[in-house]
Amino acid sequence: MNKVNDILEHLFHIRLIRSAPLPKKQSIHKNIVVEFFGTSGVGKSTLCNYFIKKTTAKKKILQTADLVPYIRDKRVKLSGIYDDLLSAKIDEVTTNSLPGFQKYSLINFYHRIISISSFINEYLNNNIIFLEEGVFHNFSQQILTLVENKEIEYIFRGTVLIYCTASPEFIVKNINKRMEDGTTMIHHQGLNGEQLYEFVKKNIAERTIYANKLRAKGVPLLEISTENDRDYNCKMIENYLENLLK
Secondary structure (H helix, E strand, O other), X not given: OHHHHHHHHHHHOOOOOOOOOOOOOOOOOOOEEEEEEEOOOOOHHHHHHHHHHHOOOHHHEEEHHHHHHHHOOOOOOOOHHHHHHHXXXXXXXXXXXXXXXXXXHHHHHHHHHXXXXXXXXXXXXXXXXXXXXXXXXXXXXXXXXXXXXXXHHHHHOOEEEEEEEOOHHHHHHHHHHHHHHOOOOHHHOOOOHHHHHHHHHHHHHHHHHHHHHHHHOOOOEEEEEOOOOXXXXXXXXXXXXXXXXX
């Protein structure tokens, strides 16, 4: 389908899949990418979406949903560090004991995440982009492996990270609510209460180490507790971004 689309676009300027035309590649990039990351269930999406509703910079903001049409039919070609990160993630997924259809879904999901990051760096300029989950959240182990690689600084450019954290008890409570709503994450399925608590506790520790290494690398990073009042957290984020952009 992608090859057919490429031919149709070249000859007749039409595509069979509904997608937005790729803009011209940019040689200058002045994007600000604000990515929320942290343990699954901590409340990243909730805080991100709440902040976007509250912020005065609303008109300037792009979100994941705004970018998906540009990468829907895989026209954003991955190369360099993006291809390395995706290849390493595919290796991780394929060695997992998950059923084949779940592996396929995960690989498609990770391809979309890495394509969005590549699209931002190659095609967008002078935008503010908010991602409730992006490359730093989903490719943490792969980034840690390559963190001394000079090329990886390319994806750090213009990035601000909001590290969302909370107590294990708070996160487990959120996860249990998701279970009741039927939206359990794959890695939480089949765990009893004690196992889930230990899983979350371990994940928090790993994420904190990761956050500290990124901070040491020079990536702007704000650590914030999602147990705080949302308006208080939004004010913290707003002030942090204002100080960075001065």
